Amino acid sequence: MTSSEYETDFYDSLVSMWLILSGEIMKKIVVLAKQVPDTANITGQAMKEDGTVNRGKLPAIFNPEDLNGLQMALDIKSKIGAEVHVVTMGPPRAVEILKHSLYLGADKVYLVSDMKFAGADTLATSYVLSEAVKKIGNVDMVIAGRQAIDGDTAQVGPQVADKVGFNQITYVSKLNDVTEDYVIVERDGEVQTEEIKSQFPVLLTVTEEANTPGYPSCVQMRNYFKAEIAANIPAEELENAEANGLVIPVFNAENMGLNIEQCGLGGSPTKVKKIKSITLVGGDLEMFEADDSGIKLLINDIMKEYTEAN
């Protein structure tokens, strides 16, 4: 590196540091998060007759890979300075994961909630979330978990990217570098690892390998443990809560100016025709004793089949 290049670099970094400190070119990141039923604990009572799920009857958790997404946003924030906004679509109880996001270091959180959004498939969900991203405005980057553990579709992230017109990188397994102008990440390309550079705006979907989500900070917990949506704050405390930044904004169909036909079950091209709980059908099971003679018989069987197979 020549000295003049070095000086230019040095000067550039001074300028960008000043711009960050003065808040002039802070990157704006939206993290898409979902509260999901803990799919390890589902009982028949949790299913409604129309085949959709009664989320009220299930323990609800922060979708694991969305926590990796939030952590990546926070890593970017600590590296170049950024505003981290967390958006979740769901019923009012989803405020729990928004509060958790604040404890972890998010700057702003939004609940996207409306009865009209119920029963949405990935297309209708991505329509609503993309409009929320547009309402937040001037967004440089959207980060989402690769997939949610209730649907496992991995479709909402890309469908939001399409609707907001961002480039996308899915299966991001590592953040390598980020500057004011670009981000460099590693992507799990299944048979290969790809190092990809993209300019802004861009949407990333992040896998569990990407990082280790941090822990809530005591300071943030103290600051935000009273954060709530306005409907859950007693009227006499509302003014005070607002002054302290403890009112979580709610986006609904009306204040986002949405086309209702594209929302919820009605706006979903896919329909659930039938739901079947999985039951195991017992087959012809031959049991062997766990002693020498039993194991010997099993080995003979394995060898016989194995030889026949070849």
Added chain:
Amino acid sequence: MKTIVYIEKNPITKNCRFVSLELAYKAYTMMQEFNGDVIGVFVGDHLPEDADKLFQNGLDKLIYYTNDNLKNLQSIAYKNIIEQIIKQEEPDIVLFGATHNGRDIAPLIASSLKTGLTADCTQLFINDLEYKKEDKGKSLYQVRPAFGGNILATIVTPDNRPMMASVREGVMPLPEKKLDKKGIMEEANIDFTEEWIKSEFLSIVPKKSTVNFDSKDVIIAGGAGVGSKENFDLLHKLAALLDAEVGASRAAVDFGYTEKARQIGQTGSVVRPKLYIAAGISGQIQHRAGMEESMKIIAINNDPNAPIFNISHKGIVGDVKDVVPKMIQMLREEE
């Protein structure tokens, strides 16, 4: 009727990915009843070297668009090109492999076409559909596990076309023997612009995976019941004697007994070997989703009520750390 199958190339072998061949054959069997067409769509820098295989698996025509800019996954460019072809061809059905790249592009296209896309289907079939008392004609029934595999949902797309679905590799079978079928290749006419190239690939490193489930007739998989990393090594010893590959349940991976590449199940590989030995695996639905199509299943588990026994052909109630060493010893004596 017409079905489009998105064709993917394995960037390491330069051949078609197995899932593309599987979907070509699945589309062929579905379209036969209706004298329908099966059209493959390929986007990349060069065609797969074994593209002829696609026809032997049921493709009637391969429409391709190749360009040096498209060597790697350029989501926006791939989406625009495939969408243009879909608009020209107007298929009823579009199928994607649920690979990392397929799951990247398919939702972009479904979003842009404002149609339905059902991920990770385990069964696909065509039947008449009546929805809300209206006759919707021949429709694609898309069966997929949901809620961590606790339920099987049948999804339909009554009003939007095309009906789109993705399927994971290894779920659909290949034909018993090659079809005696020839097809045609056709270059797509695309108004390509470099503005669609949004990602810059700085480096590409092939993964060094030593795990290969496809080439082995026998798979020995361990779960939480294996108990320790040391015990898991016993499975490798047994595998060496049976020329088998070693797999694992998610629990075994989470406990750190083995590497993630060995994971079998809903979030791992889907396998269908001739013989599957499940050692210390209770048989949760997520794991069964990846192995229950195996021809023979042997279960070793110390819990006689473990669900794995319900889908097994042979079983031993016992501890992995007692049973497996005896198996190793007896196999060595036979040699």
